[in-house]
Amino acid sequence: MIYTYPDYYKKFSCIADKCPDTCCGKWQIVIDDDSLEKYEDYNGEYRDELRRKVNWKEGVFRHGRSGKCAFLRDDMLCDMYIHMGKNSLCTTCREYPRHTEEFENVREISLSLSCPEVARILMNITDKVTFATEEDDEDEVFDDFDYFLYSNLEDIREEILNVIQDRSVDIRSRIERVIQIGASAQRHYDEGDLVMWNECEERDKPEIHGEHEEHILLQKQAMFLIEELELLYDDWEDVLIESQELLFGQGEEAFAGNRKRFDAWWRNHGGCAPHMTLDIFLEQIIVYFISIYLLGAVYDDNISGKVNACVGHAVELYMLLMARWLRNGETLSVDDLIELSYRYSREIEHSDENLEQVEVLDWFGL
Structure with a gap:
């Protein structure tokens, strides 16, 4: 498997509550199946709050009255993260703004310009952007891949x-x-x-x-x-x-x-x-x-x-x-x-x- 990413990829770090326009805002965050199952099985003290703020039928996080994710606190931090830890985050919340395009034996990884911090990084780069490549031993076959x-x-x-x-x-x-x-x-x-x-x-x-x-x-x-x-x-x-x-x-x-x-x-x-x-x-x-x-x-x-x-x-x-x-x-x-x-x-x-x-x-x- 070949992995490619832009040279500024490793410069990114989420600025959390310092973000001028949080990704926990008005987006509908779709929960992956594994995370949804984990939430359903959770029996800790945060259970009632968790169950109330997940739309189980649609498989998404509910929004509060402000139109933002129900887990987003007034201090712009994630209430689920604070109570349940980093591993509680669903795939979308854990990976964004990282984005992956998939091809046979290739993963093209990028940072989404839709993130204000990524936009800030890119708008401060004057050098020509280059791309790094890494490899591992994983192998795969896509049906009908040209x-x-x-x-x-x-x-x-x-x-x-x-x-x-x-x-x-x-x-x-x-x-x-x-x-x-x-x-x-x-x-x-x-x-x-x-x-x-x-x-x-x-x-x-x-x-x-x-x-x-x-x-x-x-x-x-x-x-x-x-x-x-x-x-x-x-x-x-x-x-x-x-x-x-x-x-x-x-x-x-x-x-x-x-x-x-x-x-x-x-x-x-x-x-x-x-x-x-x-x-x-x-x-x-x-x-x-x-x-x-x-x-x-x-x-x-x-x-x-x-x-x-x-x-x-x-x-x-x-x-x-x-x-x-x-x-x-x-x-x-x-x-x-x-x-x-x-x-x-x-x-x-x-x-x-x-x-x-x-x-x-x-x-x-x-």
């Missing part, structure tokens, strides 16, 4: 990471090349050829839009987030609607001017922090999503859909940050980067429906 396609996808991902982390090239050109690689790989796969990402043709290049067409496209993407995706938090819809108005409410000319000033502010004046340039921010977001989701195409054959979605997430975060910059009076902080990154991730990555939707959207076509 190892040949998987191997090709590994090569494609390696090339995409090389392209997006090549800081000698401007970020827009890097992004266009990434989209082209995804389109080329998908075309070759659909034609029954080897997945030859490097044999690109003119038709594989992303369409270059003028300012007017790009304005229409960005509006379309923004409306997709509001109208087509499952909204997990009520106040997230407020963020999207406010952003839509700030970005597009005064017309195309105002949008173009705001965008130029936003880019100039970030590029020429250090932005929200001297260490986090706009190019590095976009690079880190794309690396994050590509590293987690691209290899999943071995299960659904949707190579270009995954590539485009990973790039699309970076574009949407850029737009949300520009809206926040406008709302703040043309300024932005690292805290804004952290907050919008983890909140966006929660809405996308914590919904299977949304993950499927973003991979079938025509992100860059009018």
